[in-house]
Amino acid sequence: MNWMFQKREVKPSSSPLLDKEWRPVPWNAKAEYLQFVRGFEPFQPHNDEKNEEQCIRILLHGPTGHGKSSFINSVDTILQGRMTGRALADTIVGNSFTKKYTTYKITKGAHGTFYPFVFNDTMGLEKDKGVLEEDIKLAMMGHVKDGYTFNPHSTLSTDDLYYNRNPSLNDKAHVLVCVVSAARVHLLSQELMTNMRNVRREASDLGIPQMAILTNIDVACPEVDANLRNVYKSKFVKRQMEVLSASLGIPLNCIFPVKNYHSEIAPNDDLEMLILMALKQMIHFGEDFVNDCKCT
Template sequence: MSFAFGSAVEPASFGSSKPETGSLFGRATTSGTNSISSLAIAAATSPHLGTKSARKTEKATIPQISPLDFIPLLENQWRNMDWSEEAKETLMESVRSFKPASESVTEARVLLIGPVGAGKSSFISSVQSVFSGRVINRAMVGSSSSTSFTKKLRSFRIRGAGEKADEPTALVMCDVMGVGEGETTGLTLHDALSVIKGHAPEGHQFSPEQPVGADTVGYVRKPSITDKVHCVVFVVDASKVASYPKSFGTTFQQLREHISNLGVHQVALLTHVDQVCKSTGSDITQVYRSQNVQQAMVKAGALLGMATSYIVPVKNYSSELDLDENIDVLLLKAVDHILQYVNLYFQDNSD
């Protein structure tokens, strides 16, 4: 891992063993309503499997069925969510009218950190899309999950919508290099903290061999509260959360400890939730009824050492060419969640 600083931080206890490894898609659960044996799957697909001859006949034609297809949705949402058009408008207005709870600051700076390919840049572009009224990709997104497409520190001001389309909101999202698995493939702990403290200049090109320091061009020696990051958002891929290297857990929890010492609040986004649940994939409003998404959030919490109350699921715009109101609502709810913790920072650091 790139972060090789300090001692390992003990993972938070979630009342269970360490996170399971392996794909969410390739494992059947073994208890409760999720307990499904291969025999039950076979019986569900062919009523004639009771005889040997029938087994021989049907053996080659039994379809490959993912255990995920058999996990039923919960009867009620495990979090309350309003998907109405009115809810969307209320959330948009809340973001547009947001002002930092500090007279000396006009903009709130939010930093997104996560593994390569987790969807940091995509989330920024998706939020920009909601306010632009069309799908855009201003924060350029890569297609590789092994190499970070983002190499520089880039700040994106979220602009208003409608009559206020040309007016920037008080929200600025900062994009940085993704966390990689090797010493030379991702953001270092030193550089991450330099960004959060406000030392790293806009447009800085990250390189493990050249850490941010006093000799860095544009280095901010005495950052003001305006230069600093006011909230850190960890971004985790729901479809990979069970198979991330164990070293990621130590990395994130070390980083979280350092960030906490700076007095900066942290939340998390669980991306690609449409890829871990068939129902959610076809209808995003089912996200809070999905047991798969709920289980992925628990795994994300264990990975980050973070209570699940700080984590929100999102679906970024990727292949879509047109906006979807329900995707917009989920994205806006995530932004609203982030801004709550931004305000806590300003309240904690009020003059």
């Protein structure tokens, strides 16, 4: 009997998911990561003659409505063990809901004690209506006092009451975090990308480490919405991370996809694990920067 063998054409998989995670996640290590964050203590930089306790300052920036305030609330929720909403956020896409430069401390244990890291929220980047690049740069250098109201048309002047003439190391940003929605990366204008690159370039000149948070991964990808553990299997999410990396110049290993608390009213371990991974890296970067910084 003669057999006819035909070569089958192997078509590329049309599945939206990879066979395995391209970045391993210790999904069952939430308690370990929480222990790290809760055990992180105030410290003194090696060369700080004042022997002053140092706080890690994490400065968030990015386009309007991409989840900066929601990320702060999500971290606060995780560490408080209950839903919080101190950083006011808006679900309507439009003008930036954040108007003032605000420092958010997170309460730790007894009343009056706080975690040794803080978040600074900024007005969103938006054409003609958002924060100016120069104001973000001044904030990085510690020249902006808490409570300053951002003006989309003029930068903070040196004679303003909210201008800090002599910033200490504690006033300066120690980590710069760009926050971008995975569902809207493709909608960002070239002008906005240029703004964010310029801010990143200034941070690099100051020696400040940079990261990016990719929010709304559940909105962007149905497979991730169905199961958060698909985040590093999702081809779409990986592509958005690669686009953001190529556009801003931030290395892929410094970009963390997350889902902020939004509709949930009960704790979600997988959601919290992704946020804790990002938070731990922010703390490491900030501590390294402070210890390496030469106080003048």
